[in-house]
Amino acid sequence: MRLSRAFLPTLKETPAEAQxxxxxxxxxxxxxxxxxxxxxxxxxxxxxxxxxxEQIVREEQDAAGAQEILMPTIQTADLWRASGRYDAYGPxxxxxxxxxxxxxxxxxxxxxMVTDIFRTYAKSYRDLPRNLYHxxxxxxxxxxxxxxxxxxxxxxxxxxxxxxxxYAGAQKSYRQMFVAYLRTFxxxxxxxxxxxxxxxxxxxxxxxxxxxxxxxxxxQVYLHKDLLDFDVLSKPVDYEGDLSATVDFWTxxxxxxxxxxxxxxxxxxxxxxxxxxxxxxxxxxxYFGTKYSATMGLSVSGPDGKPVVPEMGSYGIGVSRLxxxxxxxxxxxxxxxxxxxxxxxxxxxxxxxxGDAAADALSERVYAxxxxxxxYDDRPDRxxxxxxxxxxxxxxxxxxxxxxxxANGMVELKRRAxxxxxxxxxxxxxxxxxxx
Amino acid sequence: MRLSRAFLPTLKETPAEAQxxxxxxxxxxxxxxxxxxxxxxxxxxxxxxxxxxEQIVREEQDAAGAQEILMPTIQTADLWRASGRYDAYGPxxxxxxxxxxxxxxxxxxxxxMVTDIFRTYAKSYRDLPRNLYHxxxxxxxxxxxxxxxxxxxxxxxxxxxxxxxxYAGAQKSYRQMFVAYLRTFxxxxxxxxxxxxxxxxxxxxxxxxxxxxxxxxxxQVYLHKDLLDFDVLSKPVDYEGDLSATVDFWTxxxxxxxxxxxxxxxxxxxxxxxxxxxxxxxxxxxYFGTKYSATMGLSVSGPDGKPVVPEMGSYGIGVSRLxxxxxxxxxxxxxxxxxxxxxxxxxxxxxxxxGDAAADALSERVYAxxxxxxxYDDRPDRxxxxxxxxxxxxxxxxxxxxxxxxANGMVELKRRAxxxxxxxxxxxxxxxxxxx
Numbered sequence: 001m002r003l004s005r006a007f008l009p010t011l012k013e014t015p016a017e018a019q020x021x022x023x024x025x026x027x028x029x030x031x032x033x034x035x036x037x038x039x040x041x042x043x044x045x046x047x048x049x050x051x052x053x054e055q056i057v058r059e060e061q062d063a064a065g066a067q068e069i070l071m072p073t074i075q076t077a078d079l080w081r082a083s084g085r086y087d088a089y090g091p092x093x094x095x096x097x098x099x100x101x102x103x104x105x106x107x108x109x110x111x112x113m114v115t116d117i118f119r120t121y122a123k124s125y126r127d128l129p130r131n132l133y134h135x136x137x138x139x140x141x142x143x144x145x146x147x148x149x150x151x152x153x154x155x156x157x158x159x160x161x162x163x164x165x166x167y168a169g170a171q172k173s174y175r176q177m178f179v180a181y182l183r184t185f186x187x188x189x190x191x192x193x194x195x196x197x198x199x200x201x202x203x204x205x206x207x208x209x210x211x212x213x214x215x216x217x218x219x220q221v222y223l224h225k226d227l228l229d230f231d232v233l234s235k236p237v238d239y240e241g242d243l244s245a246t247v248d249f250w251t252x253x254x255x256x257x258x259x260x261x262x263x264x265x266x267x268x269x270x271x272x273x274x275x276x277x278x279x280x281x282x283x284x285x286x287y288f289g290t291k292y293s294a295t296m297g298l299s300v301s302g303p304d305g306k307p308v309v310p311e312m313g314s315y316g317i318g319v320s321r322l323x324x325x326x327x328x329x330x331x332x333x334x335x336x337x338x339x340x341x342x343x344x345x346x347x348x349x350x351x352x353x354x355g356d357a358a359a360d361a362l363s364e365r366v367y368a369x370x371x372x373x374x375x376y377d378d379r380p381d382r383x384x385x386x387x388x389x390x391x392x393x394x395x396x397x398x399x400x401x402x403x404x405x406x407a408n409g410m411v412e413l414k415r416r417a418x419x420x421x422x423x424x425x426x427x428x429x430x431x432x433x434x435x436x
Numbered sequence: 437m438r439l440s441r442a443f444l445p446t447l448k449e450t451p452a453e454a455q456x457x458x459x460x461x462x463x464x465x466x467x468x469x470x471x472x473x474x475x476x477x478x479x480x481x482x483x484x485x486x487x488x489x490e491q492i493v494r495e496e497q498d499a500a501g502a503q504e505i506l507m508p509t510i511q512t513a514d515l516w517r518a519s520g521r522y523d524a525y526g527p528x529x530x531x532x533x534x535x536x537x538x539x540x541x542x543x544x545x546x547x548x549m550v551t552d553i554f555r556t557y558a559k560s561y562r563d564l565p566r567n568l569y570h571x572x573x574x575x576x577x578x579x580x581x582x583x584x585x586x587x588x589x590x591x592x593x594x595x596x597x598x599x600x601x602x603y604a605g606a607q608k609s610y611r612q613m614f615v616a617y618l619r620t621f622x623x624x625x626x627x628x629x630x631x632x633x634x635x636x637x638x639x640x641x642x643x644x645x646x647x648x649x650x651x652x653x654x655x656q657v658y659l660h661k662d663l664l665d666f667d668v669l670s671k672p673v674d675y676e677g678d679l680s681a682t683v684d685f686w687t688x689x690x691x692x693x694x695x696x697x698x699x700x701x702x703x704x705x706x707x708x709x710x711x712x713x714x715x716x717x718x719x720x721x722x723y724f725g726t727k728y729s730a731t732m733g734l735s736v737s738g739p740d741g742k743p744v745v746p747e748m749g750s751y752g753i754g755v756s757r758l759x760x761x762x763x764x765x766x767x768x769x770x771x772x773x774x775x776x777x778x779x780x781x782x783x784x785x786x787x788x789x790x791g792d793a794a795a796d797a798l799s800e801r802v803y804a805x806x807x808x809x810x811x812y813d814d815r816p817d818r819x820x821x822x823x824x825x826x827x828x829x830x831x832x833x834x835x836x837x838x839x840x841x842x843a844n845g846m847v848e849l850k851r852r853a854x855x856x857x858x859x860x861x862x863x864x865x866x867x868x869x870x871x872x
Contacts, residue, residue: 004562067443104472137508
């Protein structure tokens with residue numbers, strides 16, 4: 001994308017309302033614009049990142065055997081009356097009436113709807129197990145939305161729902177999602193730690209939150225250092241195999257949020273392994289047995305012909321929130337430092353003197369090697385502004401091309417994450433970026 | 437995807453409420469399920485098709501120079517008061533109040549919001565031209581939703597908005613979208629005809645609807661046969677070049693809906709070239725000048741430093757409606773016949789005798805050659821049910837593998853579009869499908 005034609009607007013001033021780094025940087029980098037309290041439009045740079053995050057989530061859900069669907073945003077109140085949650089949900093639910101005065105709502109989650117869909121089709125034990133997920137915009141009418149996309153009202157969530165014949169099957173589904181979550185977050189360069197959690201309005205008796213550590217986290221967390229040191233991606237995973245050992249590794253070491261913190265158990269962790277920090281929740285998984293299947297009349301015929309009420313779980317990832325969380329974990333004073341896997345563009349080509357024949361030719365050459373995964377700063381602006389924008393927007397690589405270097409075919413390559421700079425021939429610079 | 441584990445539920449009975457072929461077939465094929473009047477959940481098969489349609493739309497928008505963003509579904513009433521459309525829009529607008537009693541709405545379109553976003557950032561003529569689009573769920577509270585996804589209430593629309601410095605620029609943007617629409621629909625195997633249209637509530641004085649011909653179309657259309665015979669994809673397009681000749685070809689030949697039909701002009705078309713048929717609208721483009729930029733205070737400084745009010749247009753494609761329209765144009769008594777470019781899966785491998793060693797081995801081999809773009813019918817059902825499902829779901833290719841053929845390494849290959857069947861070695865069958 002040529003910046004002279006792109007809609008990648010950056011702001012010079014830090015907006016006053018932004019209290020945390022990710023919110024500040026997303027506004028300054030022109031990733032999002034608030035259209036009303038807690039509701040954001042995603043501008044081209046932000047939208048590219050959101051799509052990359054979404055795609056990593058999708059691919060790991062598919063790998064784990066979940067199947068993608070898309071449920072609508074608007075639901076009927078009757079569906080929620082059937083589960084008893086319509087009155088219980090409170091003012092965070094955005095309620096509305098259609099032109100025929102029917103009570104509807106903008107879905108904050110989809111346990112009821114997916115159970116209703118599944119019961120229409122599932123008739124026999126042969127139709128189990130299944131895990132259905134979707135990635136859809138949700139609405140929760142927070143009384144005080146804040147922290148940008150970290151606590152918005154309209155937000156993008158991946159929610160999966162598993163249906164199993166019995167408890168053992170449901171535990172297997174739970175472990176599949178547990179491991180899929182570890183891998184999903186690791187693929188984004190995040191160290192997410194599963195912690196036992198309260199189940200809240202979803203219900204059930206087994207639940208883990210996944211949190212990353214960040215100074216601006218909303219919860220205090222306590223964990224064993226081993227969990228931070230473990231490399232989730234070092235081995236491939238067989239989702240159909242036995243995942244107990246992996247789950248046991250994580251659940252046998254201490255990790256808890258404030259809510260669940262147990263001073264006696266914490267005292268057993270060697271002092272040198274105790275890590276206490278702030279954490280941001282990015283995922284939450286629940287096993288809740290037959291809570292929804294029983295109340296909503298989902299039943300299949302078992303292998304012996306008798307009716308069986310399936311066991312269920314649900315599994316959420318805050319996809320739009322993740323964009324903020326990733327920035328909280330990857331930034332410095334100058335701006336964002338995108339992990340390679342979710343960078344909006346891999347390379348920014350900074351032409352320091354558009355109009356200079358050598359600089360133009362070399363810039364076009366490097367740009368062509370990476371287009372459409374590159375931006376080309378061909379604007380007639382001063383070099384300092386280009387450096388500042390590239391650092392702010394956080395492209396993993398900057399290929400800096402000035403008239404003097406260009407005359408000798410040389411490019412200055414900057415790695416955003418480390419600040420490392422090196423002067424290379426165009427050919428070597430391209431090879432270095434491609435090798436990374 | 438192995439059908440023994442997939443959530444691809446088909447219905448044997450034709451649902452009584454479905455009046456047109458696409459609605460009937462989408463329900464029977466388990467592509468969608470109605471969750472309330474005019475609101476649908478997309479099940480795995482339907483969701484795959486919808487994503488393919490969306491991706492073709494996206495790629496051609498990008499090729500034509502438009503830049504993707506994502507605006508939220510919920511908008512403030514104030515934004516619509518600024519343009520004067522809040523009171524004018526009528527009961528099709530889904531209005532609601534949040535917990536603080538602020539008036540909001542579920543967006544039926546985005547002229548106001550995109551103008552508001554753009555005016556925040558665009559300051560100078562150098563920020564023009566730009567074309568911003570998004571693909572987002574919209575809501576129009578139809579009084580009588582019907583025909584399945586063809587006339588739903590919550591529907592997926594691609595809407596693009598162009599901003600130009602002057603009339604000539606706006607006409608160039610209009611032509612870019614005009615040509616992009618022709619190509620987008622052709623890439624889905626559709627013959628879409630642009631026709632002069634009324635501008636309705638969007639406003640402005642230049643507008644074209646794009647329609648495909650289908651018996652169940654909602655409008656009567658009249659057109660010159662040349663337009664049906666023209667091959668849109670025969671030449672590559674240069675979106676930055678002069679597109680006038682292409683647009684002139686289409687606009688100089690007669691094509692009109694009932695509303696705009698002109699008997700005198702129609703009489704000038706040679707009788708042998710007159711085509712009169714029913715049509716389904718799948719896209720609509722508008723030039724409306726400064727209607728929104730002027731009322732909403734969008735202004736940039738021109739090359740001479742004086743303020744300029746940008747000229748705008750908007751360009752819509754009914755993405756979810758297209759899925760229905762494509763089925764209307766591609767089906768027979770037995771079911772859907774997907775064009776290759778948007779088929780949910782390219783191949784269905786029908787194992788007529790799961791458990792037979794030769795049939796299993798050969799089925800796995802063919803399946804592995806196309807996974808994940810194939811389904812494998814490994815269910816313990818009778819052959820007739822598998823044939824019927826594969827025809828209904830409309831995969832372009834069926835690889836039919838029975839124990840007798842498998843013993844000799846032979847596959848019966850069926851092309852759904854033509855019904856043609858041929859017996860081939862597995863190797864040749866795989867090559868034939870790959871070559872297509």
